[in-house]
Amino acid sequence: MAMEEAQQELERKEVVVGIWPSLQAACERALVILAMRRSCWVEEERPGSFALHAEPEDELAIRQELELYEDEESQRIEPVELPVFPPGFAWFSVWLAALVSVFIWQLNDPAVTGRFSNSSLGMIDQHEWWRPFTALFLHGGVGHLLGNLCIGGVFCVMVAQTLGAWRGWPLILLAGTLGNALNAWLRYPAAFQSIGASTMTFAALGVLVGVAAFRSWRGRSFLQLRPLMVPVMVGLIMLGWFGISGENTDIGGHFAGWSCGVIGGFATGRWIRS
Template structure:
């Protein structure tokens, strides 16, 4: 029985995959190697059937070999990160007494029992208060870094709404669980 070559590749796995397809269809095949190149061979009388079956196999599997599409990134994600940074810097400056002279920490700190006292704003305002410059810098670094990438994936609006909602809910839970005499003046 004379064998003829129907496929050639430097990749042994590619030849083995095609030989497996032919084996499943009871078409005899062998792989030879010459000079680092692998050749898939079949009996001469099975050549047409083997080529037809391999063509069908490749057509069926072509779509599966394509990489998944890259996610669409939102180009304006930086706007959310910049808005976050400007808001945090602005509130830190105002809370430091530079503009109003008001006690922002006393008015906005999260306190246990806030819900009983009707001070519903405290879980929100506590997010903007920071103990010192290091605390502000750490929150900015984390927020800008992760907020930017979340904004690229989800869009800046959805990303920052999700972050804000989760943070507020975390503060609500914290405020409900802490004793009424305890205060958490910073985020």
Template sequence: MAESDGCNATVAGGRRAANGEGYLPPPGWRPVNDPLGTGGDWLPLSRAESRVWSLVLASRGIPYRQRKVGGGRLLLVPESLFIEARRQLELYRLENRDWPPPLPESRPLPENQLATLAVFGLLCAFSFLIELPAARDWLPRVNWQIAGSARAGLILDGQWWRTATALTLHTGGLHLAGNVVFGILTVGWLARELGSGPAWLLVLLAGMGGNWLNALLQAPAHDAVGASTAVFAAVGLIAGLNLVRYRRPLWRRWALPLAAALGLLAMLGAGDGRTDLGAHLFGLLTGLVFGVVAAWGHERHGRPGPWLNRLLALAAAGIMALAWWLAIRS
């Protein structure tokens, strides 16, 4: 029955007795987990409790020794410091009695996945139509890829609409399918959490912000297309929401969404040589900032009502329509 000492010394001996677990501490030492402070029976500590109490005593410079007894542990302190040790442990208990605070209450989320599926369905239809030869007779006669791509030099020259139009263009079916699948998962969650209108407006603005920031750091000839910037913006929005929601519980709880977002960027955002890592990174970071702001607004004002939700959805659709109108005219 080995003992450990907070002062890195070995406890000598120890006397057997008929009370408690049949163990008496060495002379001059006393169990700090003696519930009544009488030296009679004591309450065994769990391993976790013993570790925490040991850290409290060590931080106050109070020597301690541990002993495994039965199914628990004893924590011994010098008799001369018994009262001070008990006082420090009580102070620790009072300071931490409400820690960690309870997690936010879960609430039922609305079933609005149909709107999310409809938007991604429109994206697929648009991507199909602009490549369909038969549709060229009634669509505007433009090269959609050239007119709407996120060419860095043109964006910085004032063609801001390219930060939006590039989100609707893709290089092929596989590129489109990947963004649609991950988009349904991420934007779908946001739409249920915030409402479809706020979710789509935030995803669009964060995606546009990611493309604009990327243009600042790229060569003027740099060109990119794809909804992946908006998808990573949605991931950043989710992380930002959870950073605020779990800011009071243990740091591991609110750091987890951020770590997951960075892990997703590392796994999916780096890809091959054609993958625009900068756009993915800036989409993620922009979404993170927007998510923190949205979370504060959500906590203060709650979910938007039906009319505001529709207004925000129309605003997102209006921004995209205006962007493509300007792209076609230019």
């Protein structure tokens, strides 16, 4: 008789506040209860079924807290890591060879710079629509060339790793060309000219920003920006350092290239498979 009373007393002192199909899920809820400074314990009811037990006087508060926890879990969006594509060094090598070859051509024939530079009058009045593209391969000196190779190469490789080289490099060239064209059009009818791959460099930075913005918009969470936060922040710092200062800096071209890159990156962000 005494044993039966003891068993009844034990059963009265515990209630089941939930059952979950895995030990991990039950233990996660147990941590929630322990954080409330309430006692609980997990028992396996049967294979694949784990019950969470608690004191009867704590049942109502625990159930309310677990309900809030379940609501938060259902609304939580896990950040998804971006895939990393190969850096596309073959594409980079072709681009490097093209810039160096054109620079040697410029040294041997100074008239090349004038014939293929970005020109507002040449593009609009003379309908020389190739100028915004060819200007991306021209440079005013060795320092100008090396700066664009080093800085631009880093961001172009980042874009290749984010979108894939076969998508990233054409997108960068397109955004850089459109940035030059937009800059020349906005300067018209002034006799404006510019050269250099820096518009393409800032277009690459814009692509990274656009991809990050698309992921944030699609996931409805700024946590989706995390994989691209470092390159974006570094790029914005460099934009401030090199993009808007200097006597011969083409600020309009940099921002035009960056803007076109942002639009292009946002538009192509859906092609990233996570």
